[in-house]
Amino acid sequence: MAEVRRRLLAALLAVAAAVPAAAAEAPASAPPAASAASIAASAPATVKFEAPGARLTAADPALEARMLAITGELRCLVCQNQTIADSHADLAVDLRQQVRELLQKGRTPEQIRQYMTDRYGDFVLYRPPLKASTAVLWLGPAVLLAIALLALVLVIRKRARLADDQFEPEPMLDDGTEAVDASARPGTLA
Amino acid sequence: MKALKFLIPLLIFIVLAGFCAYALVQNHDPHEVPSPLIDKPAPEFALTRLDQPGQTIRRADMLGKVWMLNVWASWCEACRDEHPYLVEFAKLKALPIYGLDYKDQREPAQAWLAERGNPYDASLFDANGRVGIDFGVYGVPETFIIDKQGVIRFKKIGVLTPEVLRDDVLPLLRKLNG
Numbered sequence: 001m002a003e004v005r006r007r008l009l010a011a012l013l014a015v016a017a018a019v020p021a022a023a024a025e026a027p028a029s030a031p032p033a034a035s036a037a038s039i040a041a042s043a044p045a046t047v048k049f050e051a052p053g054a055r056l057t058a059a060d061p062a063l064e065a066r067m068l069a070i071t072g073e074l075r076c077l078v079c080q081n082q083t084i085a086d087s088h089a090d091l092a093v094d095l096r097q098q099v100r101e102l103l104q105k106g107r108t109p110e111q112i113r114q115y116m117t118d119r120y121g122d123f124v125l126y127r128p129p130l131k132a133s134t135a136v137l138w139l140g141p142a143v144l145l146a147i148a149l150l151a152l153v154l155v156i157r158k159r160a161r162l163a164d165d166q167f168e169p170e171p172m173l174d175d176g177t178e179a180v181d182a183s184a185r186p187g188t189l190a
Numbered sequence: 191m192k193a194l195k196f197l198i199p200l201l202i203f204i205v206l207a208g209f210c211a212y213a214l215v216q217n218h219d220p221h222e223v224p225s226p227l228i229d230k231p232a233p234e235f236a237l238t239r240l241d242q243p244g245q246t247i248r249r250a251d252m253l254g255k256v257w258m259l260n261v262w263a264s265w266c267e268a269c270r271d272e273h274p275y276l277v278e279f280a281k282l283k284a285l286p287i288y289g290l291d292y293k294d295q296r297e298p299a300q301a302w303l304a305e306r307g308n309p310y311d312a313s314l315f316d317a318n319g320r321v322g323i324d325f326g327v328y329g330v331p332e333t334f335i336i337d338k339q340g341v342i343r344f345k346k347i348g349v350l351t352p353e354v355l356r357d358d359v360l361p362l363l364r365k366l367n368g
Contacts, residue, residue: 077223077328090293091328094319119326121226 067099070109074116075124083126225326225345232259232336233324240291240299240313247288247314253340256366257286258359260310260350261322261332263294264302269331272349273306279355280309284363285335289313292322292330335359337366 071084071092078089084096095116102112113125122128130138236248260276262269280287289310291299296315303313316322325334328347335344344362346354 091319091323094323098323118226119323120328121223123223 063100063103066103066109067096070103070112071096071099073126074113075126077120077124084124222347223328225342225347227326227334227342228345230342232334232340232342233321235314235321235324237290237314237316237321240289240296240303240315243296243315247312249340252288252336254338255286256335256337256363257288259288259290259325259334259336261290261292261325261327261330261334262313263292263330264298265294266292266330268349270306272331273309275350275352275355276309277307278352279350279359284360286311290321290325290327291315292327293317293319335362335366 068085072086074084074095076082076084076087076089076092076095078091079087082089082092084092084099086092099112102115107115116124122134128134128137232249234249236246239245239247262272276287287310289312291313293316295317299313299315303310314321319327325332331349333344333346333350334342337343343366344358346358350359
C-alpha cells in the first residue's frame with residue numbers, strides 16, 4: 001500500500017513539474033500569434049475602407065505584416081478585449097495608420113511600443129514589463145501554483161504515513177476476497 | 191490546529207470579499223485607465239481655431255496660464271450630457287477653457303456650439319485626431335488641466351460632472367494658482 005502511494009506521489013510531482021514550464025510558454029492574456037497572422041492574410045480586404053492607407057497597404061504587404069505583428073500585441077483602449085490589429089474602433093484604425101507611418105519612418109517595434117505606452121501606459125501592452133506594479137500579475141499564478149503543490153504534497157505525505165486501518169476497507173467481492181489481490185500488497189498482511 | 195483548519199477558508203473568503211467590496215465601493219470603472227501623461231509636459235500641438243481656420247494656436251501660446259483642454263466632438267453622445275455643465279462652469283471664469291474638437295467637421299461642430307452655447311475661449315480643430323492621439327485620448331469627452339509650465343496636472347475621462355468640477359477641478363485650481 002505504502003509503495004503504491006509513494007509511486008502515486010512521484011507521478012503527481014512529475015506532472016506538477018511539467019505544468020509551470022508549459023504555463024511559462026503562454027502568458028495569461030497574450031493573444032495567440034496565429035490571430036495576427038490570419039489577419040495579415042485578410043488585411044487588404046479589410047483596410048480597403050481606410051482612405052489614406054489603402055494604396056499603401058496594397059503596395060506593401062510586408063509593411064502591413066510588420067504593422068499587424070506590432071498591433072497584434074497592443075490592447076485597443078476602446079474595446080478592451082481586442083487588439084489594435086483586431087478592432088474596428090475608429091481609434092484602432094487611426095493607430096494602425098500611425099504605426100504604418102512610424103514604420104515607414106524607420107522606427108523599430110520597440111520605439112513604437114514606447115510611443116504607445118507614452119500615451120496610454122503599460123495598459124496597452126498585452127505583455128506588460130515586470131515591475132513593482134505588475135509583479136502580482138506575473139508572479140501571482142506561479143505563487144498560487146506553488147502553494148497548491150505544497151498543500152498537495154503535505155496532504156499526500158500525511159496520508160502515506162497513516163496506518164491502513166485509518167482508510168476505508170477495500171470493497172469485498174462476492175466470494176469474500178478483496179477486489180484487489182491482497183498478495184500484491186504485503187503491507188495488508190501484517 | 192483544529193480551529194486553524196476552519197479559519198483558513200474563512201480568511202480566504204474575507205480577502206476575496208474585500209477585493210469585491212473595493213471594486214464596488216470605489217465605483218471603479220475599468221474603462222478609466224490611469225494616464226501616464228499626468229505630471230508630464232503636454233505634447234506639442236499647432237492647430238487652427240474651429241471658428242477661424244486662418245489662426246493657429248500652439249502649445250507655446252498657452253504657457254504662463256493654468257488652462258483647461260476639453261476634448262469634444264459634435265458626433266459624441268456623452269458630450270451632449272456634459273455640455274450644460276461646462277457652459278455653467280464657464281460662467282465662473284475660473285480658468286480659460288479651450289476645446290479640442292476631435293475628428294470632426296467644421297460646419298456641424300460650429301452648428302453644435304451655436305445651438306448649445308459655447309463655453310470655450312476657443313476650440314482647436316483636430317480633424318484627423320493626431321493631437322488627440324498625442325494626448326492619449328481614447329474616449330471623448332476627456333478633460334485635461336495644464337499648468338503654467340505646460341505640464342498636465344489632471345485628466346478626467348468621461349463626463350465632467352458638477353461633482354468632479356467641485357471636488358477635483360476647483361481645489362486643484364486653487365493649488366495651482368495659489
